[in-house]
Amino acid sequence: MAFASSTSISTSFSSFEQTKVSQIGLYQPLDRAHSLSTVLNVSRKRVVVKALNAEPKRSESVVVSAATVVAPEVVEKVEVEVEDYEKLAKELENASPLEIMDKALEKFGNDIAIAFSGAEDVALIEYAHLTGRPFRVFSLDTGRLNPETYKLFDAVEKQYGIHIEYMFPDAVEVQDLVRTKGLFSFYEDGHQECCRVRKVRPLRRALKGLRAWVTGQRKDQSPGTRSEIPVVQVDPVFEGLEGGPGSLVKWNPVANVQGTDIWKFLRTMNVPVNSLHAQGYISIGCEPCTRPVLPGQHEREGRWWWEDATAKECGLHKGNIKEENVNGNGTGAVKANGEATVTDIFNSQHVVSLSRQGIENLIKLEDRKETWLVVLYAPWCQFCQAMEGSYMELAEKLAGTGVKVAKFQADGDQKAYAQKELQLGSFPTILFYPKHSSRAVKYPSEKRDVESLLAFVNALR
Numbered sequence: 001m002a003f004a005s006s007t008s009i010s011t012s013f014s015s016f017e018q019t020k021v022s023q024i025g026l027y028q029p030l031d032r033a034h035s036l037s038t039v040l041n042v043s044r045k046r047v048v049v050k051a052l053n054a055e056p057k058r059s060e061s062v063v064v065s066a067a068t069v070v071a072p073e074v075v076e077k078v079e080v081e082v083e084d085y086e087k088l089a090k091e092l093e094n095a096s097p098l099e100i101m102d103k104a105l106e107k108f109g110n111d112i113a114i115a116f117s118g119a120e121d122v123a124l125i126e127y128a129h130l131t132g133r134p135f136r137v138f139s140l141d142t143g144r145l146n147p148e149t150y151k152l153f154d155a156v157e158k159q160y161g162i163h164i165e166y167m168f169p170d171a172v173e174v175q176d177l178v179r180t181k182g183l184f185s186f187y188e189d190g191h192q193e194c195c196r197v198r199k200v201r202p203l204r205r206a207l208k209g210l211r212a213w214v215t216g217q218r219k220d221q222s223p224g225t226r227s228e229i230p231v232v233q234v235d236p237v238f239e240g241l242e243g244g245p246g247s248l249v250k251w252n253p254v255a256n257v258q259g260t261d262i263w264k265f266l267r268t269m270n271v272p273v274n275s276l277h278a279q280g281y282i283s284i285g286c287e288p289c290t291r292p293v294l295p296g297q298h299e300r301e302g303r304w305w306w307e308d309a310t311a312k313e314c315g316l317h318k319g320n321i322k323e324e325n326v327n328g329n330g331t332g333a334v335k336a337n338g339e340a341t342v343t344d345i346f347n348s349q350h351v352v353s354l355s356r357q358g359i360e361n362l363i364k365l366e367d368r369k370e371t372w373l374v375v376l377y378a379p380w381c382q383f384c385q386a387m388e389g390s391y392m393e394l395a396e397k398l399a400g401t402g403v404k405v406a407k408f409q410a411d412g413d414q415k416a417y418a419q420k421e422l423q424l425g426s427f428p429t430i431l432f433y434p435k436h437s438s439r440a441v442k443y444p445s446e447k448r449d450v451e452s453l454l455a456f457v458n459a460l461r
Contacts, residue, residue, distance in 0.1 A: 085249060089230035093256070100231050100253040101127040104214060105135055108249070111211040111241065113138050115203075116164060118149035118274055119284040120262050121216040122156060126271050127253060128214075129160055138165040138206050142198035143174065144286040148275045155272035167202040174198065184288060191289060191304050198286070207238045212249040220258055221283070221300060231255050259299065296448030298386035305446070307426070344379050344409075345388045350395035352406040356417070359408045362433060363421065363440065371403045371461045372433040373453075376418055378411035381427040387448040394453050403461060432460055 092100050104112055105128065113136035114124050128135040139153065157164055177185075177197050186194045207213060217229050232251050240248030254262060259282075266273055276284055280292030282299035293302040354362065354374065362372060375391060377384040395405035410418035411427070418424035422431065423442050430443035430453070443456055 085232055085234050086230075089232045092231045095231070097123075097253040097257060098127050098130055100251065101214070102131040102133070104212065104232070104251040104253070105131055105133040108212040110134070110136065112136070112213060112251075113165065113206075113210055114214040115139070115216070116153075116156070117216070117284065118145065118152050119216075119277075119282075120259075120266070120273075122152070122271050122273060123254060123262050123265055124214055124216050125156060125160060125162075126265075126269050135162075136165065137162055138167060140199050140202050140206075141166045141168050142286050143169065144198070144288060146274075146276060146284070146287045146290070149284065152272060152274045159272055165206075167206045169198045169202050173201070186289065186304075187306060190307060204238060207235075207240060207248055208243075209241060210248065211240045211242070212251060214251045214253065216254055217252045218254050218257055218259065218262070229255050294445075294447045295452065296387050296390050297446060298382050301383050301386070301446070345385060346375065346377065346391060346407045348392045348395055350399045350405060351392060352404055354406050354408045356414060359422070367436055368433065369435065371435050371457075372406060373398075373403060373457060374406045374408055374431045374433065376408055376410040376422055376424050376427070376429040376431065378409065378427045380411075384428045387428060390448055390450045390453065393450050394457075397450070397454065398457065403457060432457065434460055 092103065095103075101124070114128060115121065116125065116137050116139045118139065125135075125137060137156075153164055156162075174197060177194065181189075181193075213235075219229060229252050231253060232249065234246050235248040235250040238248050239245070274281070274284055280294075281290060281302060282293050283303050284290055285303055289304055291302050291305060293299055359374070362368070362374070373394075375384075379385075391405075398405055408414075408418070408422075410422065410424055410429075415424070418429075423429060423440065428448075430448075432441040432443065434441070441460060443453070445452060445456070
């Protein structure tokens, strides 16, 4: 007995049988040879992204034919509509967030949803509302959000008349993590494990039911990891409804918008915002891992502040993180082929660039004749980049005062040395070397504005 390869043949076969009966007046079973030569073409359409090498899929389900009837074999033809998202990203590069949002909702309908974190992502919801199209919103409730964030969720639902689709972590996984390592293990061994349980896995489950999602990523949020994000892309990490690499599309409508412009939009449209913003919070995550940003700090520095700058992604957008090799001779980060990817920073006539030998000579002086202020930095570090302006302004103010302002690139091959000999904990680290003293004083504050740095220098020189 032969079987049909898809349930979609049932109706076609019934019609086929009736046709044969009407033609010969009496139904007769088809012989095997005739059945093999008969092919029914069933066509359908689906959309895949360019990165997915689509092959026609055949259903595993079968329909059992009558005992005396052999069903014709079916070859299923699949028309694949391929979208070039790199090309689309270039076409939309100069489009407004509203245009990009409208295009996203138009293309994917009910198979796309907005990821809402309780911070500036409310701008995405406002843009979706302005398109006049129906839209979906989901959020990850980690169980450790600020009370103010939950209040914002409620206000947003009422403002737009929507129901946010909340995703929660697996209770057993959270229980095992807390029982094994405690409530605050991330302060000791990093945030990645906790984020994986409370955020990444719930997000993965949410995205498996979608073909596309919308995020609030901006290029200026994190120069080290988000500076190259396009307005639309094939998601490099997660899978969508159809499964497999390239099955999910990621839209970033505000990728090219400055944070200040986002806030102008929010105020103009009078939409609800998280009350934590008024307390100095900019990037808002879980309560134990988020704090206000201090003067001179980058907005992402309020997240996981106890960790090195390279770890400032929780895993939701880990496709942004690129492996970088750093040579340590002042040229910044380089690719494996030696091509420079990051330009050096703190370039000023008033800032002395110290080599390894130069910093070694400086710390060996027991009776130095000048006072030195040295920043240990990495060119790719967004927090070093954020304080570049204030540090160079400080150097200009101190010119001619007897205080030498310097920099030492302490990443790559120099990092181990800097950690052992120069008190490097994370980037940037600022050291003060007084006159007539062999001991360096480490700047204890995270305020990196000119006034704070100048007060530190004046207190010690």
